[in-house]
Amino acid sequence: MTRVFRRSLMFLIAALPATFALSALTLPSLAVAGELDQVIRDVQPKIVKIHGAGGYKGLEPYQSGFLFSAEGHILTVWSYVLDTDYVTATLDDGRRFDAKLVAADPRLELAVMKIDATELPFFSLAAPAEAEAGARVLAFSNLYGVAVGDEAASVLHGIVGAKTKMNARRGVFQTPYDGPVYVLDAMTNNPGSAGGALVDYRGRLLGMIGKELRHAESNLWLNFAIPTAELGPTAESIRAGTYVRRTADQQQNKPERPLKLELLGLVLVPDVLERTPPFVDAIMAGYPAVAADIRPDDLVLFVNNRLTQSCRAVRDELELVHYADPVKLTLLRDQQLIEVTLRAATAPAAAPLGGKLP
């Protein structure tokens, strides 16, 4: 205990000069001009503990959610936990309700649940607050299902580590969502956390804590939340009954007739390794690559500004380009970056059966 005390003291001592040095800066005025514990007390009643399906093979049968209407609309993540007719929502005061699924959006991986109650405290999704990297935040959730009955959800403190786009690099995180996210400097990536609320130090809702997610390549866990602005319109349209279900079609962006290396006259080195560097092996006479002055031994670094770390990645990126559209290649030649834009001169051969030209 003394050690903890000493450390806290060190914090304060370390922080003091900074505080004085920055006193000249304009600070945002506090909605709650009091203490942080008041902020927390105001948020807690809006957090819901959700129990449903799971309980085997490491799939915990619980998650978190929060109220966004006085009539008992709950926003949470769409997951296996909700995949049953018997989902319960336990409020901060210990009241337990049967929760009915109103609708779910697979792309945002969100679900709206409804309980029969009125005059509940809630977060408004209108005029959402936003935060920048470095902003101090609080994450409310029932991580590890540790809170039961009328126990309050757990609070983690942290900061917004970065505001970025999910899947800024393709295939890195396995989630259909590819919009903006808050990457959090707080350990929210835990069982039961998903669906919890991320708020700023004034208690304003910033977003919903996302599902447990792992970097497909480095195995690094990602702590993140989806901003309110991304969720609000869908959640509100579900509540209003105007929601039209979309499908999470990962292929939706893929053109029916994509660009191929052959159409550009580009031959890469034989793809023999897991990550064969995409060096140009040869150029085919009479093809656009000749006119663009691409040369053997050039290394293809980017296709349309997306990093291509291997021959396979080059092919995958071209799959997303319609054959008639221009494509920008960034090449490395003698330690110089060279950008070229080229377009296929001919259409790909029609599919043998039932192929239709656009």
Next chain:
Amino acid sequence: MHRNLLRTSLLVACAFCVASSHLHAAPPADLALREEAAFRAAVAEAAPSVVAIETIGGLETVGELLVGTGPSSGLIVSEDGYIVSSTFNFAHKPASIIVALADGTRIPAKLIARDEARNWVLLKIDAPRKLPVPKSAPEAEFTVGQWSIAIGRSFDASQPNLSVGVVSALNRIWGKAVQTDAKISSANYGGALVDVRGRVLGVLVPLSPNAREEIAGADWYDSGIGFAVPLDHILSVLPRLKSGENLKSGLLGISFKGPNVYADPPLISKCRAGSPAYDAGIRPGDRITAIAGRPVEVQAQVMEQLHRRYAGDVLKVTFVRGTETLERELKLVEKLEPYQRPFFGLLAERTTEPGPGATVRYVYPDSPAAQAGLQAGDLVTKLQGIDVHSRDELRAAAADLDPGKPSNWEFTRNGAKQTATITPVVESDTKPTDLPELAKPAKDGELAKPVKLKITEYPNTAELYVPPQYDEAVPSGLAVLIHPKGDFADKTTLENWRSRCRDMNWLLLVPQAVEGNWAPRDVEYLQKVIDRTAESYRVDAARTALIGYEEGGVFAYRTAARFRDRVRCVATINAVPPGIPAENEPANPVTFIIGTAKDFAGAARVTKAVEQLRTLHFPVVQRELPAKADDWDDKNAAELLRRLDALDRI
């Protein structure tokens, strides 16, 4: 990992519970927001110097760890384009490296050099303009508990990602790094750890106190423990890396007595021949009292000073020998070469008492000693200025000399003083024909009667055979015959050795395993029974050999590895060495004589071990025996005996 997360999270959660229950215990929100503003200002100050690094091509995994190819971070350290990053980001040996500056400009980079002791690398780009160089926080001002913000640029090249924590400790990993509880992972390896004023404390790297690989420590990601190499230090060695020099850990070549590095004094137990410490005259028994003028009392203090430096650095070592305090300057090396034992090519008379010198008994034909004109009967009195009075003193003085370097010998021949310069060669197998005839060929006749030996606390038994012509005045060789699993198939092998040892005038010790199986604890038994023999008979420490058969051979290797000071030769049949000893030692040389039957299943593994032993400059003799052989055949046995008897060669 998850358990750690749970623990951390619950702690945080509890802290808040406590806070809520005491109304005024939570920090005022405005202080929190002022701190937040300070974090942002610090990041704004330093972030332009943090760059994103992309790599193209390379390995999938390094060791057992799947390495990400995700973007990583780097820190600009000069206006003209030098950038520091973590070795981790390049462990997969990428084909190409691209740096993205804060404004999105992408520039190809070259890897200039690495600091292999602290796991960071130096990159160079052709700077399109003057690049922003961050301010460095002086290491002397670091305080445990101060804010530390980790800045990377790996999610999005256009903006930094950060994690806030405090400095958890200074001088971690033997003084190499500052420790933080900010979340350090591949999301910010290579990036900067900055103070609340935006000054750079260090460059973020994975480090491990126990492992040295370039990815060591990465399994501690996001766990509340992360490290940064102080920027002050990086800047101090930057010129060396700029010149393309790779920095490596520096070695002294000593080991300490006692297992507790934090409590045991730096008393030297071993000093590798040819190492900087050995060449400076440091020897086992010396105690280090100061390093670079700083007094040291425990081993850890020596290690900390050592790890702060690199191979090529000069270190002043103060040590005590007896009552004398000595001081030497040593140049640390990157690698310790295995000891090469010199071979001059002579045998000396075996005496028990020191005399006026060591008498040459035999000179190997064509050896360096023969070429220098040494003859049997010469009395060697001095080697390299050191007086010698016996074979053992001559052996000890000779063992410290380097092969290939001339040495000065003084000797008396027919009463006249003479000198010779002899350049020894590396000791390796000598030709069987070069070996001398056995010193005292014995006549056929009676064989020795066994004497029973019993060590009180061990259930094993042993028999000792004393040759008939055993002479208390001359030290005798000792052969320890170690049976295979169970016992020898018949009495022939034992009978063979009884007559072999009689012919050599050697003592023969035959220990017995309990129920025929050699157990680990028998290693100590063997040492005790050898010592018991030496208490009762005059055993020549220079000629003690373990003769092992099959499992008994494996046991012989184990015993020799454990008791280097007792065993001078291991001779085995059909036994795969269970490990390879570190290196030969000047005071405790070992010769290996390895026989394998033509049809022995482990022959390939034996040959591989022989290659490894030869790389370490051990003298190794490998002989192939006829198929199904369970003992040395006559021809090879004759050679074996002559080799055993010449174990005290110089």
